[in-house]
Amino acid sequence: MTVLLDLTEVAVASADAIVHPTSLTLTAGRPLTILGETGSGKSLLAQAVMGTLPAGLRAEGGIRLLGQDVGSLSPRQRRARWGRQISLLPQEPWLALDPTMKAAAQVAETYRHVAGSPPAEAAANARRDLRQLGLEGAEERLPGQLSGGMAQRVAFAAARARGARVVIADEPTSALDDDRRDEVVALLKREVDDGGGLLTITHDVAVARALGGDVIVFRDGRVEESGPAARVLTAPANPYARRLLAAEPAAWPALPPRRTGGGGPVLRAEGLRKQRGGRVLFEDLSVTAEAGEVVGVCGPSGCGKSTLGDICLGLLAADGGTVWRDPAAARVRWQKLYQDPPAAFPPHVTLRQALTDVVRLHRRDWSEVETLMARLRLVPALLDRHPRSVSGGELQRLAILRVLLVDPVFLFADEPTSRLDLMTQKETMDLLVGLARDRGCAVLLVSHDRALVDKVCDRTVRLDH
Amino acid sequence: MTTPATLTLRGLGARLRPGAGGGPVLSGRRLVGAGLLALLAVFAWGAPLISDADPARQDLLRTLVPPSLEAPLGTDHLGRSLLARLAAAVRLSLGLALMGVLTAAVPGVLLGILAGWRGGWVDRLLVVLSDAFLALPGLLLVLLMVAIAPGSFWALYVGIALVLWIEYFRLVRATTRTLVTSPQIEASRLLGFGPLYIVRRHLWPELAPMVLTLGAFGGATAIMAIAALGFVSVGLRPPTAELGLMMTELLPYHYEAPWALLQPIAVVFLLVLGLILLAGKDPR
């Protein structure tokens, strides 16, 4: 086995993350995946390996790339290896492509200016690469005209054109839905099959599992557990790794059963039809939600999931069909949770002020807020902060709290956990299901994550193109 | 876009207090601008208290006298006290700019919110109206107003306000349009809050810093326009003490008394600089 990359006791410290001395070895033909949550320092480690640490940061320890000590080289010398010996796949492929340059040209320039091919040959190579990646016809498109998955493939072709042996993929799937994620994983695996080295950084257990090879579980800048994926991801020894895996939706225990006899229907939508930009999103679609029930809506991005939710809430009008909402429930009891919790609060006042406004408007008592805070495990100190300075998980719980103040009968939860870490996601989902069950509120859960919807929902609506 | 520029002047003053949402309310730059304007205001309204010279009183025996105890900033070509004239000119410029900005800002902001919120034909009508004003470069519009009523303070004032309201309208409309469909406002509406609450908690905190910035830039534009028109002799008429007019009057004497010509120049510079700094953003 050829050792391509070897790290000994590499350590970095920045203002908001730290990497304690870490050692790892990447060999040809065997993927290595670093699995960790936000702020675990895994991206910092990737930057240290690549040599792209932000100005002012330095990595300690030894980094050997293809047998050479690169850790002690000057930035200029390390840069000479980029694209030629080591490639970096970008996190947000859309943003990593020049918005004003056509797809083929962005690949061809690597052949032309990094590999030194003549222009005509570079252009021909670029077209061949794109064709092989199934991007025929997209050569002359601008990044803005590509889907997320296509952009990732173009970026992949551009980064790999010079044929560096080591590939670092930093969260290569964070912006993609399930199907696109599987495509990217297949692409990465092909790289390894050709005898290359692949170091992947991800928060997504499914990606680590699909890649196979070796896995390192990373937390707070430390290796919690490492070993073959087959073992680490099925029978981890480390308690943190066990908790992390248990937080994966597929591993969740079954839902608590619905209380019987309590709930009649609160919402009945029939024969819905909606068109957007000349394209029919859905047709003859029916959704029913009963009190205390969690109804899932699932499908790839852009399929109209959120549109359906907004129609149910009455925020949007359907092009056809009828929506019946229980007339016994006041308008304010129809509520919504948002994907990006900070965007759902008035940004310029403290959370205490925002909640006080709701309490006053609906003549509730502040003690209700305090009771709910305790139940949702929220510390009172959070109230004196602004929304942008509270973590996503806590803020989503505060959003749930705010919604509870108006005693909802129907709650449209629009990807409420897609921006949260695995464990926070599980906590939040438990609360949401608990809310449906205890309060008899119907929850319409929109998510791109099939496994999650399958676990949590009593009933599922699938939307396809 | 502001951050790097603010950083470059970091040394001039630290954040006063974190504003709503965590940003600085008065960055170092804005503080310097406000200070400069305060000093000029003190000069303009304080000068008559220490010297009783009349800005219009001529003394043809004492023309172009350099600064002395008797005439602290010297006298002009007609023997008038430059101190009194400068103070009067600053009062005129600042007052006119302030009036113009306020007159433009109030309808501009209100119409912007209305158009951005309501959309539909109200929006289209107001946009066409603002585009009509935008089609003509601002100074040209003011010039035509002034041509209708030469030498009139009011023509100048109306012209300036007519030019300035467009920027408020356009910016406020654009911001309102994006905010009205944002999750934060949708959430508040679903929770049962009415339009007044949404303006108070969501729109105004977002708009207030822009209105301040536009106000300061608008003030700068107004002061420069007044001076420019005065300079080309189509603005206010002599013997009014006005900065641009003073420059035209003193320009022929730039060789024998450069100190006199440089005084209105320095005052215009400080006024506009103070306003640009107060705007807190890059000059554009």
Next chain:
Amino acid sequence: MIRLLGYRLVQAGLVALMVGVLTFVLVRALPGDMAFRIAAGRYGYDWVDAAAAAAVRAELGLDRPALAALGQWLWDLVRFDLGRSLVSGEPVIDEIRHQLGHSLQLAAAAVVLSLLLGPPLGVLAGLRPGGLLDRGLLSAALVARALPHFVIGILLVMVVAVQLRWLPAAGHGTVAHTVLPALTLAICLAAVSSRVARDAMAAVAASPYYAFGRTKGLGEGILFLRHGLRNVGVPVVAYQGVQFVYLIEGVVVVETLFAWPGIGHALVHAIVARDVPMIQGTALVMGLMFVLLNAGVDLLCHVIDPRRRAA
């Protein structure tokens, strides 16, 4: 694209409407017998009699109700019938033809000079935000922006023409005469365009696609040529449209200061002399120039930004 040019056409119509209405108000607000003055302007004072004045009065619609007269006034404008100057008696269109050439010459020199000064310096500053050049340039831009056009002109005259005696202070004819007025305008324009270029460059240099270009293996020079230049160019060119406002305003004042026989100078003269047809003609042409230049900027943006072509 067609839509954008259509919008500019509408804008040109709006300019004509605004200028027409404002000058119409101006005619009605003028004291004395307007018709007599216009007739005098046209035929000379010696040949004016009551009959000629009456003819003019009828022609201008001064004896008709305001609304009908306004309609006639705007109709003349649409046909580009601008009448004759009250001062020289020459057709306005002929006078403007001369002046416009001089103004365009000055404006072109100023724009070229400003483009040589502003964007290159801004790009250099944007490559190292917070560096010495960046801070120096910010201060210089602040100072230049805080000085009205004519003050920069006065200071240049005082230093370069009077103290150093390098260049003529005013007048027209040789290249040397062009330098100071063009430089005055260019400094004002460059103060702004350098900041636009600086901010654009700093944003591009910090963008993920610039970082990706680096890790792809591109050298810094190639990276700037392929991914920097166009992405910085788009906002700089787009902002040039806004800057034409300063250019038009600057032309009025700077031409007056340097006695440059252009259209801005003519407008100021016409206002002082209350020469209504000239006011209308010069203001109209300047407004139309502004719209035309903006249409040019639209076209240029279309050429350099493939996103606009694709949209």
